[in-house]
Amino acid sequence: xxxxxRRAREKDDLRRQxxxxxxxxxxxxxYESVSMRxxxxxxxxxxxxxxxxxxxxxxxxxxxxxxTFAELERRMEKIRVLELPPMETLRRSLxxxxxxxxxxxxxxxxxxxxxxxxxxxxxxxxxxxIHEVALQAFDRLRTGMRLCMxxxxxxxxxxxxxxxxxxxxxxxxxLGLNYNCGFPFIDKDxxxxxxxxxxLGSLK
Amino acid sequence: xxxxxRRAREKDDLRRQxxxxxxxxxxxxxYESVSMRxxxxxxxxxxxxxxxxxxxxxxxxxxxxxxTFAELERRMEKIRVLELPPMETLRRSLxxxxxxxxxxxxxxxxxxxxxxxxxxxxxxxxxxxIHEVALQAFDRLRTGMRLCMxxxxxxxxxxxxxxxxxxxxxxxxxLGLNYNCGFPFIDKDxxxxxxxxxxLGSLK
DNA sequence: GTAGGATACTGAACATCGTTCAGCGAAGCA
DNA sequence: TGCTTCGCTGAACGATGTTCAGTATCCTAC
Numbered sequence: 001x002x003x004x005x006r007r008a009r010e011k012d013d014l015r016r017q018x019x020x021x022x023x024x025x026x027x028x029x030x031y032e033s034v035s036m037r038x039x040x041x042x043x044x045x046x047x048x049x050x051x052x053x054x055x056x057x058x059x060x061x062x063x064x065x066x067x068t069f070a071e072l073e074r075r076m077e078k079i080r081v082l083e084l085p086p087m088e089t090l091r092r093s094l095x096x097x098x099x100x101x102x103x104x105x106x107x108x109x110x111x112x113x114x115x116x117x118x119x120x121x122x123x124x125x126x127x128x129x130i131h132e133v134a135l136q137a138f139d140r141l142r143t144g145m146r147l148c149m150x151x152x153x154x155x156x157x158x159x160x161x162x163x164x165x166x167x168x169x170x171x172x173x174x175l176g177l178n179y180n181c182g183f184p185f186i187d188k189d190x191x192x193x194x195x196x197x198x199x200l201g202s203l204k
Numbered sequence: 205x206x207x208x209x210r211r212a213r214e215k216d217d218l219r220r221q222x223x224x225x226x227x228x229x230x231x232x233x234x235y236e237s238v239s240m241r242x243x244x245x246x247x248x249x250x251x252x253x254x255x256x257x258x259x260x261x262x263x264x265x266x267x268x269x270x271x272t273f274a275e276l277e278r279r280m281e282k283i284r285v286l287e288l289p290p291m292e293t294l295r296r297s298l299x300x301x302x303x304x305x306x307x308x309x310x311x312x313x314x315x316x317x318x319x320x321x322x323x324x325x326x327x328x329x330x331x332x333x334i335h336e337v338a339l340q341a342f343d344r345l346r347t348g349m350r351l352c353m354x355x356x357x358x359x360x361x362x363x364x365x366x367x368x369x370x371x372x373x374x375x376x377x378x379l380g381l382n383y384n385c386g387f388p389f390i391d392k393d394x395x396x397x398x399x400x401x402x403x404l405g406s407l408k
Numbered sequence: 409g410t411a412g413g414a415t416a417c418t419g420a421a422c423a424t425c426g427t428t429c430a431g432c433g434a435a436g437c438a
Numbered sequence: 439t440g441c442t443t444c445g446c447t448g449a450a451c452g453a454t455g456t457t458c459a460g461t462a463t464c465c466t467a468c
Contacts, residue, residue, distance in 0.1 A: 003465070007415080014416095032236065032321045035454060046418045048457080057455070113383050115319065116234040131386060138387075160390055161398040165377070168399070172376015173369070179317050182335060183342075186364055194365040195372070198406035207436075211444080218445095239425060250447045252428080261426065 015053045017043055023064050027107045031061070031115060058121040061114055062130060068111045069133045072100055076140055086147040087154075091200055093144060094170055098192055101174035109178050112171070141167060145203075154203045162203060169199050219257045221247055227268050231311045235265070235319060262325040265318055266334060272315040273337045276304055280344055290351040291358075295404055297348060298374055302396055305378035313382050316375070345371060349407075358407045366407060373403050 021042050025034045036057060040047040054060045079092050101108040119127070142163045148154040154162065173195050177185060185191060225246050229238045240261060244251040258264045283296050305312040323331070346367045352358040358366065377399050381389060389395060 007464095011416090030319065030321050032319055036456080037454075047455085048419080049417055051456070052416075109317070113313070113317075113379070113385075115236060117236045119385075134385075135387075158394070158398065161395055164389060164395060165399050165402060168377045168380040169373045169402075170376070171380055172374070173372045175317070175379060176372040176375055181317075181323075181338075183339075185368060186362075190362070191365055191368060194362065195369050198369060198373075202402035202406040215445085240427080241425075251426085252448080253446055255427070256445075 011053075014043075014045075018050055018053055019060065019063055019067075022060050023067075023107070026061075026064065026110060027105065031110065031118070055123070056121070058118050059123075059126060061110075061118050062122055062126045064107075065111045065114065065130050066133060068104070068107060069130070069137060072097070073133070073137060073140075075100055076137070080140075080144075086144065086151050087200070090144050090148055091196060093141070094166075094196060094199065095192065097170060098174055098177075098195075101178060102188065105178055109175055112175065138163075138167065148203070166199055166203070169195070215257075218247075218249075222254055222257055223264065223267055223271075226264050227271075227311070230265075230268065230314060231309065235314065235322070259327075260325070262322050263330065265322050266326055266330045268311075269315045269318065269334050270337060272308070272311060273334070273341060276301070277337070277341060277344075279304055280341070284344075284348075290348065290355050291404070294348050294352055295400060297345070298370075298400060298403065299396065301374060302378055302381075302399075305382060306392065309382055313379055316379065342367075342371065352407070370403055370407070373399075 018039065022034070022039050025039060025042070036050055037047045040050055050060075054063070075096055076093055079089060079096055082089070082092075084092065122130075142159070145154060145163050145166065146159060149156060149159060173192075177188065177191075222243065226238070226243050229243060229246070240254055241251045244254055254264075258267070279300055280297055283293060283300055286293070286296075288296065326334075346363070349358060349367050349370065350363060353360060353363060377396075381392065381395075
């Protein structure tokens with residue numbers, strides 16, 4: 001019965017190839033500039049073939065989002081297992097988060113704030129699964145910060161406010177540095193260190 | 205010679221009406237979902253008429269950006285002329301900035317990070333004028349923070365790093381709160397106060 | 409070995425999009 | 439009253455996302 005398996009494998013391969021090509025193009029040229037026809041041409045299939053693998057353009061975006069979140073999650077987990085002191089873990093995680101955002105440039109912005117039209121066109125099940133993986137990442141931050149608070153490294157108080165603000169700060173830096181608007185930002189390393197100092201320092 | 209004046213006035217009125225309608229629709233339905241045809245239908249003119257007032261869709265966006273920045277600038281200036289102590293001015297300005305972003309919901313996100321495709325389609329002159337007004341707003345923040353530093357209310361050190369990080373923090377909060385992703389943020393007022401405390405507290 | 413069905417893919421079509429342009433009607437000037 | 443100018447339109451073009459009837463290829467069963 002190896003035939004059906006081979007078929008499934010081939011089908012999966014093409015799906016992956018479509019996704020890889022699409023991701024590359026979205027990031028390089030922007031969501032709106034990349035048409036289904038262009039993707040099809042690049043992979044040398046008819047445009048309609050893509051619709052055998054993805055319901056529509058929005059579902060491709062959803063898949064990309066999901067994969068990116070998963071990769072981010074993996075990198076965070078790699079730090080957690082080091083079992084460093086909680087504050088050290090927190091600092092390293094935030095730094096890794098920012099570096100991930102900078103490495104993945106426009107992919108980050110794309111995944112973290114896709115066009116509203118895309119989001120609202122998603123079917124509820126797909127939306128839910130993305131929402132879940134995002135909340136999970138947020139939960140990781142919350143847990144990490146709770147540990148810091150319990151260790152007395154973060155001043156006691158409204159944990160949720162601290163967590164949400166911390167996320168928004170870091171997210172703002174990630175988005176801002178990625179958004180290529182021609183603004184003359186200072187040296188990224190200096191800025192990042194300063195950001196981490198202030199974000200974490202204000203938690204004491 | 206009142207005739208040409210009346211004509212000019214009428215022309216200006218229609219331009220303003222197009223822009224007002226477009227802004228409203230972009231904010232409500234998102235940039236991509238609003239077509240030139242829909243705007244035309246709403247103002248009860250032919251689609252091609254819009255092109256007599258705006259070079260293309262991108263130029264409409266540019267105008268909206270420009271106007272929004274101008275409005276923000278006005279609100280900042282209103283605080284500056286109060287001539288409060290520098291740190292008080294800074295806090296009020298940042299708060300006003302965040303409130304402006306929250307009042308104008310998606311307009312803020314739209315103006316602060318329009319689709320890349322839109323930006324790159326702008327003619328250089330238009331782009332430059334928007335860039336300039338944005339830099340001007342940033343300059344205002346820099347000046348305000350320099351005054352605080354000179355008054356000894358901000359610890360001495362790399363001013364530019366402090367200014368850029370401060371902006372990115374506040375920008376992140378503004379964008380994050382506006383992006384309607386279904387995330388369960390805590391009470392906005394509590395979060396905002398916490399944010400201001402941390403952003404400003406970490407400058408001491 | 410061949411009929412029959414499943415599978416993978418295609419090409420043409422549809423509605424809609426941003427945008428252009430020749431031309432129309434009315435308003436003002438001579 | 440003729441002429442020019444001005445504001446506006448309707449039809450058209452190419453490109454978009456998406457659908458669907460149909461084709462060609464492969465696998466199974468007789």
